[in-house]
Amino acid sequence: MQQQRRHELPGWNDHTWRRDFAIAEQCAALAPRQRRMIRDAMRPFRNTRAFALATIVFAMMTSGALPQQAGGPNAKLSIFDIPLSGVTFETGDTWRQGGETFRLYGVQSCIRGTSFTNAIGAKADCGEASLAYFAALIRDTKPRCSAIARSVTPPLIYAVCAAHIGKTTLDLGTILVTQGFAFAAADARGRPVNLSYAVAEADAKAHRRGLWASPDLPLPNAILARAARRDAAAPPRP
Secondary structure, three states, rough: OOOOOOOOOOOOOOHHHHHHHHHHHHHHHOOOOHHHHHHHHOOOHHOOHHHOOOOEEEEOOOOOOOOEEEOOOOOOOOOEEEOOOOEEEEEOOEEOOOEEEEOOOOOOOOOOOEEEEEOOOOOEEEHHHHHHHHHHHHHOOOOOEEEEEEOOOHHHHHHHHHHHEEEEEEHHHHHHOOOOOOEEEEOOOOEEEHHHHHHHHHHOOOOOOOOHHHOOOOOHHHHHHHHHHHHHHHHOOO
């Protein structure tokens, strides 16, 4: 598996926060019909008790442009596996395979280029830590995913994935957030895109799991919100 290095810190790329907030807004704006598509996509995994505990609870619909259904308005949902080769991990929530970019619905990884103090007291890249855990989890659990919606700007496909741990099937996003290596994505108003991930994040924080054990964790939603406020206060460009 390849790991693509790319700076994400908003100060280095002033389009980054716009991209991430646009993604969050589009996720939150999924129409009821598209939310039913997601439930249908996860139906094969509903027979397990573990999946029932990890059921995705979707945010209320907000205003804004809706992402298009993956594959076009009349296409069926695409169910796919993440292969063990030919995958490029861009962040701890986004990857490329088969010429397409995918992002986990409702998940926000730590931002690459930001630093935290790790378990041995050394400074490390927070985004790289998120990415490494994400890549290892995919390698070990061999997820099966469902494409649920397509974004034109930026061009990517939202997906929900089911990870296999022994005979148990769990939502991949729930694992990442519960273990403290990712966060619940928020929209531009600071509201969680996926309420169940917000609950999982609160539990990870309370138990100081994963990155939450750091005394100086650079919270990605806070970083993106500050960047948005700076941009809003800045004079218009000529």
